[in-house]
Amino acid sequence: MSFSSFAEFVAMGNHGLYVWSAYGISLAVLILNVVGPLLARRRYLQEEARRLRREASK
Amino acid sequence: MNWTWFHKLGSPKWFYEVSGRWLPWFAVAAALLLGVGLVWGLAFAPPDYQQGNSFRIIYIHVPVAFLAQSCYVLLAVAGLVGLVWRIKLADVALQCAAPIGAWMTFIALVTGAIWGKPTWGTWWVWDARLTSMLILLFLYFGIIALGQAIANRDSAAKACAVLAIVGVVNIPIIKYSVEWWNSLHQPATFTLTEKPAMPMEMWLPMLVMVLGIYCFFAAVLLLRMRLEVLRREARSSWAKSEIKALVGAA
Numbered sequence: 114m115s116f117s118s119f120a121e122f123v124a125m126g127n128h129g130l131y132v133w134s135a136y137g138i139s140l141a142v143l144i145l146n147v148v149g150p151l152l153a154r155r156r157y158l159q160e161e162a163r164r165l166r167r168e169a170s171k
Numbered sequence: 172m173n174w175t176w177f178h179k180l181g182s183p184k185w186f187y188e189v190s191g192r193w194l195p196w197f198a199v200a201a202a203l204l205l206g207v208g209l210v211w212g213l214a215f216a217p218p219d220y221q222q223g224n225s226f227r228i229i230y231i232h233v234p235v236a237f238l239a240q241s242c243y244v245l246l247a248v249a250g251l252v253g254l255v256w257r258i259k260l261a262d263v264a265l266q267c268a269a270p271i272g273a274w275m276t277f278i279a280l281v282t283g284a285i286w287g288k289p290t291w292g293t294w295w296v297w298d299a300r301l302t303s304m305l306i307l308l309f310l311y312f313g314i315i316a317l318g319q320a321i322a323n324r325d326s327a328a329k330a331c332a333v334l335a336i337v338g339v340v341n342i343p344i345i346k347y348s349v350e351w352w353n354s355l356h357q358p359a360t361f362t363l364t365e366k367p368a369m370p371m372e373m374w375l376p377m378l379v380m381v382l383g384i385y386c387f388f389a390a391v392l393l394l395r396m397r398l399e400v401l402r403r404e405a406r407s408s409w410a411k412s413e414i415k416a417l418v419g420a421a
Contacts, residue, residue, distance in 0.1 A: 115218060122213075126225075128224050131225050131228065131286065132228055132329060135231060138281055138285075143387065146274055146391050156401065157398060157415070158417055161405075161414050165415065169360040
């Protein structure tokens with residue numbers, strides 16, 4: 114462990130704002146890249162389900 | 172030499188089956204590696220003797236910048252394969268990888284700017300490394316826009332492939348920019364081929380993060396490609412029964 118306390122870890126030697134904002138933005142973008150395709154997949158399957166139901170009722 | 176594997180790659184059905192088996196492994200590996208690498212890099216690696224703790228931004232900045240460039244090379248290779256062998260899956264890979272590459276370039280630029288402020292005293296300078304990275308972002312935007320602007324799928328695939336191949340000239344420019352021109356940007360600190368310019372306890376978490384981000388890329392790319400293959404093959408019998416099975420389960 115290179116920090117002696119949790120407060121020191123958060124402070125990052127007065128560079129906390131830079132380090133944490135860099136990681137925060139990166140993490141947000143990575144999550145966006147997972148959630149986006151998953152939602153697109155769900156939307157597509159819902160559309161297909163509607164289409165299949167329409168065709169079945171004809 | 173046996174080339175059946177290469178031609179199998181062109182079969183969407185085969186790709187869909189195999190990628191479905193691989194995806195969970197990449198996802199688990201990415202989560203584990205990125206989790207371990209983050210904690211290691213942020214909490215356990217020693218601070219830099221000049222930059223203090225702001226250097227910890229390196230553990231996201233460098234892996235992501237690597238991936239942004241590798242992803243572009245992948246686009247160019249996919250473009251070439253698509254043009255030469257007319258493998259339709261190549262265009263799927265190209266179209267699906269482009270947005271991921273653009274996002275990775277975006278993270279590299281943003282984390283670089285945030286790192287630059289405490290280290291160089293400025294968010295941005297128009298030097299070779301930063302400018303060529305910005306051009307990479309615009310190349311990604313160009314490919315994404317081109318792919319969406321052309322209605323005919325075959326023409327769009329050809330246009331994107333050509334742009335991807337031409338744009339790949341930018342990759343060596345990015346790599347050597349810190350050697351060819353005077354730059355505020357530091358030269359490569361992470362390398363696999365030579366003795367690294369950083370001590371082992373700083374280098375190892377970086378290795379873990381690089382492996383993690385590549386696994387992440389593989390998982391997200393397969394996720395996008397599987398949906399795109401299903402869309403494009405929606406009329407074939409295997410895709411129809413797969414969609415029915417998925418809809419029934421949902």
